[in-house]
Amino acid sequence: MLFYSIGIRTYALLVAVASIFNPKAKLWLNGRKNWRDKLPKxxxxxxxxxxxxxxxxEQGRPIIEDYKKEHPEAFILLTFFSPSxxxxxxxxxxxxxxxxxxxDTKKNAKDFxxxxxxxxxxxIKYEFWLRYIFEAKKQGSKLYxxxxxxxxxxxxxxxxxxNFRKALNQFDQFFVQNQKSATLLESIGITKYKITGDTRYDRVMENARKVKSISKIENWLQGEKALIIGSSWKADEEILAPFINENYGGKVILASHEVGEExxxxxxxxxxxxxQRYTELGEEINTDTQLLVIDCIGILANVYQYGKMAYVGGGFGTGLHNILEPSxxxxPVVFxxxxxxxxxxxxxxxQGIAFSVSTTEELQRSFENISExxxxxxxxxxxFMKESTGAREIIKGFVA
Structure with a gap:
């Protein structure tokens, strides 16, 4: 565990240095200050x-809500690693x-x-903090x-x-997304798993059923369906812009991965x-506006209801964002x-319902194919989305 501990300390040091000029690193650092003083009894x-x-x-949310519903007397503790x-x-x-x-230090894990x-x-999914896992098992917790x-x-x-294999052996049950993950667990002698699929399918389908209308967007669209660009980065926009600027005649809604004036x-x-910016849409809607920029957070999942097709960002190296929300x-989704x-x-x-592209030309062909x-x-x-639900019920039945 020596090298693991060194790695953890080194990471913390690098974040501290980055916090001087990086707002997210600063949030990561400040959010953990004096944490012992804030813990409730x-x-x-x-x-x-x-x-x-x-x-x-979002993957864990259906299970959190099911558990709380079945056990209203329980105290639900939720932790995050990332500021996002x-x-x-x-x-x-x-x-x-x-x-x-x-x-994840020995003392922090023990005290927490x-x-x-x-x-x-x-x-949830893939984050395994060794000190916390070993300490939780030592204290008699059930681990999933x-x-x-x-x-x-x-x-x-x-x-x-x-040491990482030892950590996995502390868990009482793995709910895995696919057969490949199950096979890998078996390759290191772990058989306490159940193939359930991805809980996000349950979550996004529930969101779609309960979707809230956005009157300002409806007034602007006037019944038209838009191309929705979700969680885009600069690299995505570089291949999107030539096509949209020159060849796309419909309305577009764009929500960047990051919100801010710059x-x-x-x-x-x-x-x-x-x-036009979303926050500037007033009572008098300019229906001539072709591009609506979402300059606030928290509404993208609802915005997809107004789309006919979607482009989801992050597929040029930063990490693909959520393609299940538009699905x-x-x-149909392009990325x-x-x-x-x-x-x-x-x-x-x-399944033939999504398309991966590397250039503007490929992007245009994909959108034309979708339109046709x-x-x-x-x-x-x-x-496909309806058929892919069910993980929530399997897990609920196991841990209720």
Whole structure:
């Protein structure tokens, strides 16, 4: 564990240095200051859910809400590693206490777990903090992993990954997304797994059923369906702009991965269409506006209801964003070429309801193909999404 501890300390040092000029690093650092002084006291049974960031939280959210419904007397503890999860969900009403996970040191893990003494612990998808895992098991907690996803190149399956394999052996049950993950667990002697699929399918389909209308967008669209660009980065916009500026005649809604004045200004410069910011849409709607820029957070999942097709950002290296949200509304999806770590992307491609592109020319061909076969693709997309739900009920039946 020596090298692991050195790695953890080194990471913390690098974040401290980065916090001088990086706002997210500063949030990461400040959010963990004096954490012991902030911990609440409770006599209830504590059930702890840990998510790396926002995406992992959404995977765990159905299980959190089911558990709370079945056990209203329980104290739900929710921790995040990343500011992009904590800052957006710090006021989530489904948990009794929400905080950043303190750095994974021996003392932090011992103090944190001694305070809460969780009865049950759920790690979501892939984040495994060794000190916390060993200490939780030592204190008698039941340990589960929700929507676990494993790859051959992870440390658990390397010759030097003995401590990480030991950590996995502390878990009482793995709920894995696919057969490949199950096979990898078996290769290191772990058989306590159940193939459930991905809980995000349950989550996004539930969101689609309960979607809230956005009157300002409806007034602007006047019944038209738009091309939705979700969670875009600069690299995405560089291949989108030539096509949209020159060849796309319909309405476009764009929500960047990052909201801020500088980022919004950059987008407005990149696209030559008549544009308007969402926050500036007033009572008098300019229906001539072709591009609507979403310059606030928290509404993208609802915006997809107004689309006919979608482009989802992050596929040029930063990490593909959520393609299931638009798919839940039957929108065929286009994204960049780097998506190996996101199995849902290849599954969508194999189903014929998503397209991976590297150039503007490929992008244009994909959008033209979608437009020509829109109704068939929409029907196929909705059928696939409905068939992919069910993980929530399997896990609920196991841990209730």
């Amino acid at each position: 409770t006599d209830k049974d504590v059930v702890w859910f840990h998510a790396a960031s926002l995406g992992e939280f 999860g904590y800052e957006i969900r710090k006021n989530y009403e489904g948990a009794d206490y929400i905080c950043y996970l303190p750095l 777990l001694a305070h809460f003494q969780p009865k049950t612990v759920f790690f 992993v929700i929507s676990a996803l494993f790859r051959e190149n992870q440390r658990f399956f390397k010759w030097y990954g003995n 980022r919004t200004h950059e987008i407005l410069k990149t696209f030559s269409l008549k544009s 839940a509304f039957g929108l 960049g070429p780097i998506h190996k770590k996101f199995p849902e992307a290849q599954i969508h491609i194999d 076969n829109l109704e068939v693709l929409k029907s196929s997309c909705l059928s």
